[in-house]
Amino acid sequence: MKLLLSILVAILCIGNTYAQKFEDYFVNKSIRVDYIFAGNSSAQQIYLDELSALPEWAGRKTHLNEVPLKGNGQIIMKDIKTQQVIYKTSFSSLFQEWITTEEAKQTAKSFENSFVLPYPKDSVEVVALLFDSYGKETSKLKHIIDPKDILIHQKESAHIPYKYIIQNGDYSQCIDIAILAEGYTEKEMQQFYADAEIACQSLFEHEPFKSMKSKFNVVAVASPSTDSGVSIPKDCLWKKTAFSSHFDTFYSERYLTTSRVKQIHNALAGIPYEHIIILANTKQYGGGGIFNAFTLTTAHHPLFRPVVVHEFGHSFGGLGDEYFYEDDVMNDTYPKSVEPWEPNITTLVNFSTKWKSLLNTSTPIPTPVDKKDKYRIGVYEGGGYSSKGIYRPAYDCRMRTNDCTEFCPACQDALRKLILFYTEK
Structure with a gap:
């Protein structure tokens, strides 16, 4: 039996x-x-x-x-x-x-x-x-x-001009990223293509995108706007743009998003795509990235390069923010009694599902900040907007500051696994 x-x-x-x-x-x-x-x-x-x-x-x-x-x-x-x-x-x-x-x-x-x-x-x-x-x-x-x-x-093709920046294979074999123009008029499209090149270069300067570049296609789509620039409500500035994006989302000055999601997808009709980056033709600092929705970021601020990579970490990789506020103004974003689903932050409720396997056996948990030079990857308190009770993998990372030049080892590992999930047979 x-x-x-x-x-x-x-x-x-x-x-x-x-x-x-x-x-x-x-x-x-x-x-x-x-x-x-x-x-x-x-x-x-x-x-x-x-x-x-x-x-x-x-x-x-x-x-x-x-x-x-x-x-x-x-x-x-x-x-x-x-x-x-x-x-x-x-x-x-x-x-x-x-x-x-x-x-x-x-x-x-x-x-x-x-x-x-x-x-x-x-x-x-x-x-x-x-x-x-x-x-x-x-x-x-x-x-x-x-x-x-x-x-x-x-749906028929939107008949919007486009050109490939990276084309490594058939769309069925690669991860397809579409870069869209927001706030660029017809006369400014050469500038958009140049900006799209910069965004692409910035992304593939970072691991694991750099070593796994052959698994991606990137297409720049010249979606035209009536007006040049994007809307800034706090300045009473409203523009007629392709995707109606604006700063001051939820009254947060730097939060640049759009709620007109159908306009984004209509512009991509006829073009194979999976992930979306939208470049805003403005010098104003800001951006936003929403997991499996889109990255939207300013293209002409001096911090364009690190910001577009950071926001793509959100929209493509589902990575959480590793920065925090000392006064804990957003302390209730992540409940401390549950493990966040984002792969690069933890409440230690179920740390074995995160980057624990990457740690040396001698790594203290939590890891003291004064040991950051000894432990490149650890469990450092502060992340997910909270200074207490949420932990990040490294002292610094592209998901924490614009000054850091790379994703931390745990973020790299998470992104690598995700790329393989999408592309391995």
């Missing part, structure tokens, strides 16, 4: 770990799902907005039912007949940041969100989830996608 049970368990394990083939469930197209996230600090909802078909799928074709990082939300696609998960992705959103603000306690708002998924052969069930800072589900939407639905918008 025990032998029979062992055989049955082994069969079940093999079935559960079977990696489905992309071709079994999908065709080589993409379906863009647009959602509206809406609500306030006490209640949130997800609404389906629009479905669009795109001509090619540029995403991964392996690890389809896995996510490398949990994120603040997930999209899960299931086969209707078997309820097997056939695709999964994770993300963060501007909406989830907003609901932590004082404004969200007084009013309700809605935010656009777009996700590019592989195009299913047959009808599928899609589940959209949002999580709170404790990792608990706060909102859920289930809906069916019928690939034959006549109301799926068949």
